[in-house]
Amino acid sequence: MAITIVDVAKKAGVSPSTVSRVLSNHPRISPATAAKVREVLKELGYHPNIMAKSLVSKTTNTIGLILPRPAEELFLNLFFSEVIRGIVTQAARTGYDLMMTTGTTEREELEAVTRLVKGRRVDGVILLYSRQSDPLISFMLEHGFPFVLIGRSDEFPDILSVDNDNVQAAYDATRHLIAQGHKRIGFVSGPPNLIVSGDRMKGYLQALKDAGIEARPEWIVEGDFLQESGYRAMSFFMCLPERPTALVTIDDVVAFGVLRGLTELGYKVPDDLSLVGFNNISLSELSTPPISSMDIGIYQIGYTASQTLIRAVKGEAMPQKRVIIPHRLIVRESSLIQAKD
Template sequence: MTVTMKKVARRAGVSISTVSRVLSGHLNVREEISCKVKRIMKELGYTPNIIAKSLVSKTTNSICVLLPGPAEELFSNLFFMELIRGIVAGASRLGFDILISSGATEQEELEVVSQLLKGRRVDGMIVLSSHYDDAVIEYLNTNSYPFVLVGRSDKYDGILSVDTNHSMAAYDATSHLITMGHERIGFVSGPQDLIVSRDRLEGYRNALLDHGLEWYPEWIVEGESLQDSGYGSISDFMNLPNRPTALVAVDDMVTFSVIRVLKQLKYKVPDDLAIVSFNNIPLAELSVPPISSIDTRIYDLGAMASQVLIQRIQHPEHENQYKNRFIIAHQLIERESSMLAM
């Protein structure tokens, strides 16, 4: 026999509306009443009708994570796996479920976002990357849908975001190589339509400038080209006249490819080329040699993103009382790939 809310209320000696407020987590229910109702729910095996509850409250207690590209590619990237782990943990602590979606093109992403939010299938959205002219962010912002960006936007200063100070992180990575005795330092960048890539390139250049060092366009290589045709690209890079003796690489996954090709070409890290990378995924420590990497605290980025978004969803009336931009502090983890001075 189905246990109803009415039966729970009768057993607890309270009204149905009180049981409903306990289920919704309202603060105006006395602690002893709330504990009593929850105990009786457990004794009777009462399970709330989530669909009916969402129709009444007009909420789903779920948020969507929009992946920046096809899911089959991103789930092999340990950065996004760790980020999602943090998002799920942060949401679960607040009683929210996670829906993960993606689109192969910007138009597909827009369609996914529109269907989910217009259909009220989720209460808000977590966006995991940002381009300069980002149609998804523009759509969300224009229509005042609750969302948080993991990253930052050049066009919309006031949007809710959680990020690393990527410019300062790249500055710190470059400065570390300079303290190790390097004066010719190259840079492996990400796609230049991504704001994070431009911020890291800016930090790299600023560090060299502040230390009175030069940089040259041929010292800057895009990470995707190294992965697609790594052997030839690294060979050309290492054969440059007056080539760099050290490298700041866009992330650990790219660095694995660089180290592998360098070994094939009979170069040693860090003797022939010292490297500092980004994100400090667990495999960075297990690499040969272990990789010096900027720890961006990926898990904390994800957990913070879900928590601040849910806070806005649950308390929209307090929106103007909270700050909109949250920065997670980074840390350089020094390992063998950068530790030998030239």
């Protein structure tokens, strides 16, 4: 079968423990034996059995990524490939592997996570975009298992997390529209159980308030991260007796939905309605017109989350619990023309 440490030991005329120590660069191995063993190691093409290694060392050199449950829906979003790209790149660079799980139902999800965590399959996990009250967080804390949250938890503010300042970002996005002269600004939110929805809404409202503009509840609609919800939001807004002149959306895909609907109906962006999206996924610059978008450094978030987690599992001191990735508004045509009234 596969070559084991024992095979190598025999052939090199030493004990298995010596081989193991050569492998881990133990200081008390004579250069001569080390050389000899290394030679045999190469000759036989030895590779360690990770399972055996993990069993005794209790570490796996693997991090887990828990995808949000309704993965079918959210995965559509470019957001995910971007985050994963950041995570996998950083992990690979550090010699870690990445394990992904998801579940279709809450039960399935918890099952999968349990398998990972209690089965000691990974050294730590990354939780992707938490819901308002995420049972997974309690689960992790309960088991004292290292994890990093991408997002934020109100319930547990003191956990390791990587996030951007969604409140401020939405504030800035809204501010931008106000600076363009808009006074009637709507907001297309995400599912209310996602923290990000609330945060961005808050920033939006604050910006209005600070500008002395009264918020209108009917100009805030709830959607998800699919373009259909943008389409629906568009129909809704355009049918109102009094319409907003600009919209902030929770995600670029949603902004796309809005844009598409408007174009179909013969409206022009930004003339009839200005748009600012969120996340700056690659398509926002591809659309006609290109959509202004709040870039939240998605790749960077993934990369940093992975980095933070790996540091944590290695027991390195964490300078700060919560890392905020800076955001940056990318202004494009969809919000460039001044409002007319």
